[in-house]
Amino acid sequence: MKQKFDAYRAKAFTIRWSIRILLLIYTLIVLYPLFWNIMSSFKSTEEILHSLTAFPQGFALDNYVRAFVQANMGEYLFNSIFVVTSSLVMLLIFTIPCAYAMARYQFFGSKVVELLFAMCLFIQTVYIYIPLYSLLHRLNMLDNLFALAFVYAAISIPFSAFLLAGYMRGISPSFEEAAKIDGCGNWKTLFKVVVPMSKPGIITVALLNGMGFWNEYILALVTLRSPENRTLPIGVANLFEVQRRATDFGALYAALMIVLVPTLIMYFIGQSYLTKGIAMGGEKG
Amino acid sequence: MRLKRKSKVNAMPKGFVALCVLPALALVLVFLIYPTATAVVMSFTNAASLAAGGVDFIFLDNYIRMFTNDPHFIVALRNTLQILAVVPAVTIFMALVFAFGLTQSKLKEKSVYRVLFFLPSILSLVVVAVVFSALFHPRSTGPINMLIGWFGIDAIPWLGDPTFAIWALTIVMVWQAVGYYMVLLIAAIDGISKEIYEAADIDGASAIAKFFRITAPLLMDQIGITYVLALSGTMSISFILGRVMTNFGPGTATLVLPGHMYNMAFGPAASFGYAMAIMVFTLGMALVFAFVSRKLTVRKERL
Numbered sequence: 177m178k179q180k181f182d183a184y185r186a187k188a189f190t191i192r193w194s195i196r197i198l199l200l201i202y203t204l205i206v207l208y209p210l211f212w213n214i215m216s217s218f219k220s221t222e223e224i225l226h227s228l229t230a231f232p233q234g235f236a237l238d239n240y241v242r243a244f245v246q247a248n249m250g251e252y253l254f255n256s257i258f259v260v261t262s263s264l265v266m267l268l269i270f271t272i273p274c275a276y277a278m279a280r281y282q283f284f285g286s287k288v289v290e291l292l293f294a295m296c297l298f299i300q301t302v303y304i305y306i307p308l309y310s311l312l313h314r315l316n317m318l319d320n321l322f323a324l325a326f327v328y329a330a331i332s333i334p335f336s337a338f339l340l341a342g343y344m345r346g347i348s349p350s351f352e353e354a355a356k357i358d359g360c361g362n363w364k365t366l367f368k369v370v371v372p373m374s375k376p377g378i379i380t381v382a383l384l385n386g387m388g389f390w391n392e393y394i395l396a397l398v399t400l401r402s403p404e405n406r407t408l409p410i411g412v413a414n415l416f417e418v419q420r421r422a423t424d425f426g427a428l429y430a431a432l433m434i435v436l437v438p439t440l441i442m443y444f445i446g447q448s449y450l451t452k453g454i455a456m457g458g459e460k461g
Numbered sequence: 462m463r464l465k466r467k468s469k470v471n472a473m474p475k476g477f478v479a480l481c482v483l484p485a486l487a488l489v490l491v492f493l494i495y496p497t498a499t500a501v502v503m504s505f506t507n508a509a510s511l512a513a514g515g516v517d518f519i520f521l522d523n524y525i526r527m528f529t530n531d532p533h534f535i536v537a538l539r540n541t542l543q544i545l546a547v548v549p550a551v552t553i554f555m556a557l558v559f560a561f562g563l564t565q566s567k568l569k570e571k572s573v574y575r576v577l578f579f580l581p582s583i584l585s586l587v588v589v590a591v592v593f594s595a596l597f598h599p600r601s602t603g604p605i606n607m608l609i610g611w612f613g614i615d616a617i618p619w620l621g622d623p624t625f626a627i628w629a630l631t632i633v634m635v636w637q638a639v640g641y642y643m644v645l646l647i648a649a650i651d652g653i654s655k656e657i658y659e660a661a662d663i664d665g666a667s668a669i670a671k672f673f674r675i676t677a678p679l680l681m682d683q684i685g686i687t688y689v690l691a692l693s694g695t696m697s698i699s700f701i702l703g704r705v706m707t708n709f710g711p712g713t714a715t716l717v718l719p720g721h722m723y724n725m726a727f728g729p730a731a732s733f734g735y736a737m738a739i740m741v742f743t744l745g746m747a748l749v750f751a752f753v754s755r756k757l758t759v760r761k762e763r764l
Binding site: 191192195196198199202203205206207208209210212213216227228229270271273274276277278281283289292293296298299300301302303304306307308309310311327329330331333334337362363387390391393394398408409412413416428432435436439443444447450451454455 | 473474475477478479480481482484485486488489491492493494495496497499500503559562563566567568574575576577578579580581583584585586587588589590591592593594595596598602603604607636640641644645647648668693696697700701704705719722726727733736737740743744747748751
């Protein structure tokens with residue numbers, strides 16, 4: 177009996193460790209490119225040209241200075257911050273009331289609105305960037321950071337409204353009813369009762385979209401023309417193209433870090449909101 | 462009297478609901494539905510660039526041109542089909558294995574793996590593309606060539622080689638997406654009752670048997686949804702990686718449909734009408750794949 181138990185324990189031990197080793201190997205595969213980028217951003221260009229895998233000899237912080245000043249990453253960083261914050265504000269202004277109405281009322285055409293938004297989940301930027309480009313051209317909104325932010329907000333409404341409406345359905349309506357009996361109007365109830373109670377859902381929506389806007393490449397690529405309007409991803413992609421000839425690799429890898437660091441910070445602060453939001457959104461399809 | 466007051470509290474505040482929904486709905490109509498509709502209409506015209514007059518309906522000519530008079534389209538279609546055949550399948554299989562390993566094993570550090578594996582999916586794809594361009598350095602001193610060198614494989618020229626370039630992009634796409642789909646699948650596995658696994662344990666089922674007999678079949682529905690998400694995700698990722706890492710080359714080796722569409726719209730011989738026809742074809746193809754995969758997975762679940 178004891179022998180059988182020992183054999184079982186040994187087997188469980190083997191299984192546990194083989195799973196663990198598999199996961200550890202994949203952890204290395206996931207982290208190495210990031211680690212490599214951090215390392216390379218502190219190497220001088222000569223060091224990088226000499227060896228792609230060696231550790232840095234010191235901290236070549238002037239890479240960062242050149243990235244910020246000569247490669248204009250400071251300017252692009254400012255543009256990106258402006259686009260992300262203004263698009264998030266607009267997105268929340270439009271999405272919160274819409275999600276609330278979808279969650280609480282069976283209004284005229286509510287099924288149609290839901291179906292329409294569900295269809296929109298299929299329409300990715302990669303399919304419609306050319307008609308969007310000509311629409312923005314006609315509205316005289318090309319090469320304009322605020323217009324880009326507005327479009328980001330608009331095309332993110334369906335996904336965000338679904339996610340937030342799903343969250344709001346989970347909140348008991350009794351609090352709103354109590355507020356209304358106390359004489360709160362609809363808007364006051366929405367902003368004083370519903371919004372504070374939906375905070376986790378709103379944070380999830382803001383984080384998921386904020387990361388998406390920060391990293392967005394395709395629309396920024398086709399709509400932003402003048403160099404001073406570039407967002408970080410466009411600036412970095414452009415620097416990479418130029419770098420193929422000019423070879424200031426140190427500044428290039430430092431510039432990549434400038435794009436990455438804010439997302440990494442946001443991720444490690446808000447990762448539980450993010451993964452929960454993914455799970456919620458994914459179940460909706 | 463009481464009834465009346467109650468119905469007043471629950472009555473639909475029509476003006477309020479309209480103000481809530483209509484602005485959002487209007488934006489969706491203008492910036493999502495309208496562009497899609499224009500794309501379909503434009504695909505039947507010979508619009509050159511920004512629709513500056515002189516647009517004629519040429520009906521199916523753009524679609525006929527794709528298959529009869531545009532070798533680059535055929536190449537882009539073949540590359541896209543290859544990527545769509547490999548990337549979602551490999552990604553979902555790996556995501557499923559990791560999700561199963563993380564939910565079934567009682568590893569103390571499992572939430573650490575979840576957080577780290579998810580990380581690539583939040584990174585800027587441009588940054589990922591630039592970093593992997595260096596990791597795939599063609600010389601034997603390139604990081605990935607050094608890695609395969611340890612296993613006795615000769616250095617591969619990766620991005621500079623017409624055969625290997627598309628496989629390099631494929632590897633990056635899988636690396637980028639596995640964690641995202643793993644998190645989706647973990648949520649679905651958590652929804653499967655623990656008792657089923659406990660019953661299997663009592664019957665002495667091995668981990669592999671549990672994976673193929675319980676987890677995979679019960680997850681069929683979620684795998685189908687994940688596959689649909691992976692399809693549309695792969696389209697835009699292949700465009701960004703292709704444009705930044707290889708500029709859709711060498712030659713046309715990594716040209717994908719969204720890339721060909723971009724070249725047709727913004728290249729020297731700008732033709733928005735033709736680009737839109739490619740877009741409508743691509744979206745239609747993705748919708749057909751999505752529809753078929755949903756049909757297949759739902760039926761398997763019933764069996």
